[in-house]
Amino acid sequence: MSFIKSFWKFVRKLQSFVGTFLFLIVLVIFTSIILGAFFFDQSDDRQKADNAALVINLKGTIVEQEEFSSDPYGQLLSGGTSSNTRLRDVVRAIELAAEDDDISAIILDFSRFGGAYPSKLHYIGSKIAKFKESGKKVYSYGSLYDQSAYLLASFADEIYMHPQGAALLYGYGGFQNYYLGFLEKVKAEVQLFRVGKFKSAMEPFIRSDMSEEAKLASLELYGGLWDAFITEISTQRMIDENIIRSGIENADQMLIELGGDLGQLALEHSLVDGLKTRGEWVDYMQDQVGRGEKGKGINQLYLNDYLASKVNMSEFNRSKDVVAIVYANGSIMDGNMPQGTVGGDTLSRQLREARLDDNVKAVVLRIDSPGGSAFASELIRQEVLLLKKAGKPVVASFAAVAASGGYWIAADADEIWASPTTITGSIGIFGAIPNIEGTLAEIGITTDGVGTTPLVSAGINKPLPGKLKNIIQSNIENGYRRFLEIVAKGRNMTTEQVDEIAQGRVWIGQKAQEIGLVDKLGNIDQATASAAELAGLDDYKVKHWEDDIPFEVQLIAKMLNQDGTLKALIESKKNSPEQLLMNKITEKLSLFSKMNDPHHAYVLCLNCMGGFNP
Secondary structure, three states: OHHHHHHHHHHHHHHHHHHHHHHHHHHHHHHHHHHHHHHOOOOOOOOOOOOEEEEEEEEEEEEOOOOOOOOHHHHHHOOOOOOOEEHHHHHHHHHHHHHOOOEEEEEEEEEEEEEOOHHHHHHHHHHHHHHHOOOOEEEEEEEEEOHHHHHHHOOOOEEEEEEEEEEOOOOOEEOOOOOHHHHHHOOOEEEEEEEOOOOOOOHHHHOOOOOHHHHHHHHHHHHHHHHHHHHHHHHHHOOOHHHHHHHHHOHHHHHHHOOOOHHHHHHHOOOOOEEOOHHHHHHHHHHHHOEOHHHOOEOEEEHHHHHHHOOOHHHHOOOOEEEEEEEEEOOEEOOOOOOOOEEHHHHHHHHHHHHHOOOEEEEEEEEEEOEEEHHHHHHHHHHHHHHHHOOOOEEEEEEEEEEOHHHHOOOOOOEEEEOOOOEEEOOOEEEEEEEOHHHHHHOOOOOOOOOOOOOOOOHHHOOOOHHHHHHHHHHHHHHHHHHHHHHHHHHOOOHHHHHHHOOOOEEEHHHHHHOOOOOEEOOHHHHHHHHHHHOOOOOEEEEEEOOOOOHHHHHHHHHHOOOOHHHHHHHHOOOOHHHHHHHHHHHHHHHHHHOOOOOOOEEEOHHHHOOEEO
């Protein structure tokens, strides 16, 4: 019996070993396949760079960080994988290509581009302009140029368009739905507490139209952005600004004279250099940079392929002094939040990690946020103060939007940098709590109860007690005074001076510098260099200080998004007029699910979150 037991024990061990061995073989094969998909695009034109054109194929919107939910695995299974383009990837590729002898030109591809805020487009444009100083050319081709795409395309040496295409320049503006009538029909209301005559956040829930104060502030904001757009186009295309403005404002009559031909309209007004079919475009580029693999297509490399081929292992060396770039990207909420939303606890921890890391000598707080929870914003600000107390300079770098809470967390930075077209300010505060008592009553549900004090509330099922309303309004007013004091101290101003430019008003970066909310105009490169200078660094490494997304999630996301088919299929199911309308209403009302401040106090610029037409 002892022999039999020993024999079966040996068999089980052998089975376990064989099973493990086979598993390892399968894992190696599977990993090899995945890595192939992760590092190489499935393009027929894929090849080793040799006098090739680098294709900047922008996908989705341009973002500061990849966005993943708190459940990335569930997000993958639902098909909600990220398909946007990271700003720093585009910038790095352009910078590398300028010094790369194997890259002869850049091609801008907007076929899957979803747009971006002006500040990001101007920043990429400045990198393209720098690239052109190397003597290499930049080409752009598109079937249709919307406003965002054209701003970036204007930096190209040559712009081509399909004969049936169009360059759509129409100006900046913002429109949104107003829900007062809807709320009245369903017998619901939003109990609003606010300070600041320009703090138009939540107006859609208490009005049927835009207030005059909101119109005044918005027109100045959009006007500044539009002036910057026209100036850039004029400079890059060498067209008089007045001619551009006149052409846009009188496009209808000009188009009638051309028989409705939008392609000819763009050509005659020098917005493009030529009209080419796709076949003609390929032939032309083959003459410029050569043929692709097996003599087909264009000799070109795509953005992700190129970056994968340029991985430099020395960049992972942690022995040098570090300037850490910490991201505040998205709405600010209380607690721990996934990448794409600013969690008060999450960002505080990241700043604390940077403070406690001896290699980190300075921090750049990169902000792309319309704000959110006042409490979470204050938690983050306290960590900024602790970094400064530890002797580590903090430089705030504003991306597209740094408003309300986004400004709150930056106010104490040693320096604040912004793009001329950054949307910033919105120094104001509000609180909002829905009341759906009437809605419930319509379907036969009533709410009643008792409380030991006049402060006991039924939540959203009944109006707030009068005394509780007084407490919340008092807290909101105190929060506004606190906001003014924070900005005044951080910016070396009086509270009266801050109040003059606050009141919830939004400014573009250029104006914000003039009124003292911003120190210097410049991009993240300049902000980072300034942080290093403040820390007395000559030799340093830049590290993007982010939480790691699980590697397997990154791999699977890469496979699912290889050609965008999955995302396109999902999106196609959401485009009926009825569904789009419901999506708008649901999105607006879901705002309340993001309002998790423990004191119901929010420093949030809703106009900065949506309604803006870039």
